[in-house]
Amino acid sequence: MSNSTPPGWYPVPGADGTAGHERWWDGSAWTSDVRPVQAGGGGLADAPTQVSWQTPQPTAPATPPPSYGYGAPQQGASSYGYPAQGQPSYGYPPAGGYPPPSTPPGRMKPGVAVAIVVGVLAVVGVVAAIALNSGGDTPRADPTPTVTVSTGPSSTPSPSPTKKTSPPPTPTPTPSLPPVPVVKDTAADTQHSITVPVFQGWDAQTDTTHSTVFLGTGRYTCPGGGSCIRGQFSVEKDTISGSSARAAAEAAMPTYAGAIFTGITGHTDAGSSSTTVAGVSGYAVRWHITTSDGTKGYVLMVAVPAKGGGYVAFEGGVDDAAGAPDPTVLDQILKGIKQDTSASGSGT
Template structure:
């Protein structure tokens, strides 16, 4: 049977001394040193993925793999039979003793009433009960966790966490929708996404953000995944801001455009790039989309989110424009 390995950390085919994250269909740019025995292989809670064995050839995107099903483990055997025979013998002896006491009283008179009996202890179960999973701690409603990239994003007032996302991205969005002014569909006044930069080896935050901003603008205001134009397409744009910024204690770079559309008031898009503080420090891209019309959130929400990005488990390391960080490539 042809199938793809499940998402998890596997030996990196291009770096023998590292593990690389497989998202179920393609390699991401996340790498790390091999995890110690017993360590979690996937960010967050959940079972540890088993690395591909002889049955899996994890070559990466575009290759099929063949799963070889292992023989089922023997759960019975001689030990189980011995336990079953012992239990049966104990039950038989208890039944004989109980019957004898029923037929006699303390003086051995067979006509006397039945003597009190003691129930035989219940036979031990041959199986082991499944351990009860401990409930996971309640997630902070004011924080969005991006486990894969090792960061958290604050949820500004008037925003919510998106329940449905694409691929490995995490997202914030404004609640409620409205009819798109262009092609039929539903639009939102704002959206923020966080994901790993894939398909590139670029390590410069400035070059990465500068290259990403056009794609971010097209995805937000020109055409969607179904090739519809919710805003009638982009007519023009202008760059309004750009520069270095500290993000979760790392040096990053951002570019912001004001986008004008054929239908509707258009809006603002921003691409923010910085290295992750976990694993192989893969590059992370956070995209911002805010409408320019009535009902849209304030532009200051962009700065609130950037300033509030933190490494997972480190609430003290922040960022923002003007913060002290190392040079940005």
């Protein structure tokens, strides 16, 4: 920031570098009033805002004042901050804020007068240069740039560059497997020389009106009255016919599905495929059905070749509702059926 220089007498250096005379500054421009330096200083000339100027020796070309900021560092002088003690100052007076003490006025020698004239002309030239550069008549200190003083390496370590790491791959969720039923018993089918697993929570009957083995679970009262169950599986006494196991299973499926679920309005295939029961290859038809009252369920019909001709039917169904067993239990029963060589039946 530049400050306005107050009116006052300001020293004009002589030929030997000492202030021999003072010139009056009226606060806005230099006047023609010149006087010898007064002993003890000159009042307002000692103001801290005083700008001191240095004129060149008459025998050497004028040294231009520094353009901006601080002078170039001298040998032995510090590189930053204010000028070292004993060096010329720019923008602010020497240490102490006052110009150097003047010598008592005496008889002026001709050489001194010439030096004064040269000094005055130099001062006027400097003032004119400042006026041209600043666009006004007010002398002001050179603009001082901000100087960053290095105090050595920072005590705070620079942060290490962050290592970019790829996010861990999102694990693919493992599909939940249906619970494995606990086998509590087996039911013997003497007609087909096989045994059928009976899981925990299931009841078994053998040699009923239509089935050699019948399994049921989840008995409850039907909405319209009577007894209903959530799941069932049976091995039929009578064989079914067809040109192949697949044809026999597909032909028998509608009749059986309609017998255990009333009012079927539609069905979708739930994974029909070839299968094996007790080591004998057959075919399984699987349906997911819907009924007129909104009930849904799964129905299984499997046809396996019988020894006397035709196909043995393994069939079952479970509700698609809360409290019903998982539909895979029907295939788990099929998988658990074993050949029973001790039975006296004809086998499958």
